[in-house]
Amino acid sequence: MGRSLLFSANISLKSSCHLPRCSLPSFNRSYQCVPFSFKGNSHNGFPRLPSIHAKPARNLSTTKAVLSELPYQSRYPKIGASSTGPIPxxxxxxxxxxxxxxxxxxxxxxxxxxxxxxxxxxxxxxxxxxxxxxxxxxxxxxxxxxxxxxxxxxxxxxxxxxxxxxxxxxxxxxxxxxxxxxxxxxxxxxxxxxxxxxxxxxxxxxxxxxxxxxxxxxxxxxGGAFCNGQRIHASQTDTVERSLLVTGFGYEHDDAWSTNIELFKEFTDVSRGVRRLGAAAVDMCHVALGIVEAYWEYRLKPWDMAAGVLMVEEAGGTVTCMDGNKFCVFDRSVLVSNGVLHSKLLERIAPPTEKLISKGFDFSPWFKPENYHTDF
Known part of the structure; x- marks a missing residue:
């Protein structure tokens, strides 16, 4: 692709197609939602977005044996939409x-x-x-x-x-x-x-x-994932030792940051290397492209993840939270991989993440706009 990006932004979307609304499976979590008010909260001149305070029910240890018996494609629930509603x-x-x-x-x-x-x-x-x-x-x-x-x-x-x-x-x-x-x-x-x-x-x-x-x-x-119009697929590397990995670090140097420093050191010791490029969407696209095997990070925002996680899943990869639970775009951690390696990565990533949770670190969903309807 050259330097010029030329196209028309005036697209007509008139359609008589009305697809039925989808019925999506609920998350395997139990939440207690606490009302949020914009009053007295602002950030960079805009209202702070409402948070959901929730305590996910985690059962990683009890399901590990069951997951190990399943094909990797079936072990973790899909995160993509089952329908696009009335818009084709x-x-x-x-x-x-x-x-x-x-x-x-x-x-x-x-x-x-x-x-x-x-x-x-x-x-x-x-x-x-x-x-x-x-x-x-x-x-x-x-x-x-x-x-x-x-x-x-x-x-x-x-x-x-x-x-x-x-x-x-x-x-x-x-x-x-x-x-x-x-x-x-x-x-x-x-x-x-x-x-x-x-x-x-x-x-x-x-x-x-x-x-x-x-x-x-x-x-x-x-519908699959593509790069410049060509179908792409995650890698099939099945060992951590032969993997090139990617992670990221947020601006807050808190307990999650320190935990990830330790994970960075651990995976650097056992893999072909860990990169830190500094752009979550790019990192996830590289997993989808098959040039790296996995990416993980704490404290991302929905705009960091919404595009990249779908890219990985549609390229044949797997997406979860860093404790192994089902992922949604409003979560505070993400692990994406080629799928083949996912359980092996979780064996090292989930325990320190669970430790953070046990210490009271907040991993409840956040940045969910008030009144926005979801199927979970």
Missing amino acids: LNQLIQVVETAAKTGAEVVMEAVNKPRNITYKGLTDLVTDTDKMSEAAILEVVNKNFGDHLILGEEGGVIGDSHSDYLWCIDPLDGTTNFAHGYPSFAVSVGVLFRGRPAAAAVVEFVGGPMAWNTRTFSATAG
């Missing part, structure tokens, strides 16, 4: 791809220019490009689906909270890398139907200064 899937993915590419055009225009950098925290950057990319993406989504709910990293919650559709937008995943010209960042757009990923696109920037280029990943629930 081909129309939905067309808008998702157009939105991601529109944001990528903004980023490409800025990639060789000086950055205007501000800070959300001590080391958490944001640039004008983040904001301009998100504005361009929102214009595409609103033009085609004005009644959908949107959750953007920079703009917070926008739209009808009673919609079945939630767009999770990261207009520039890997902002610190972008600010330094380091080639590991992307534009990520994923749409959920009733809380489960339905369609996704990630435009990854590759090459580096004086040689910038892009490649586009896309996936639909049940």
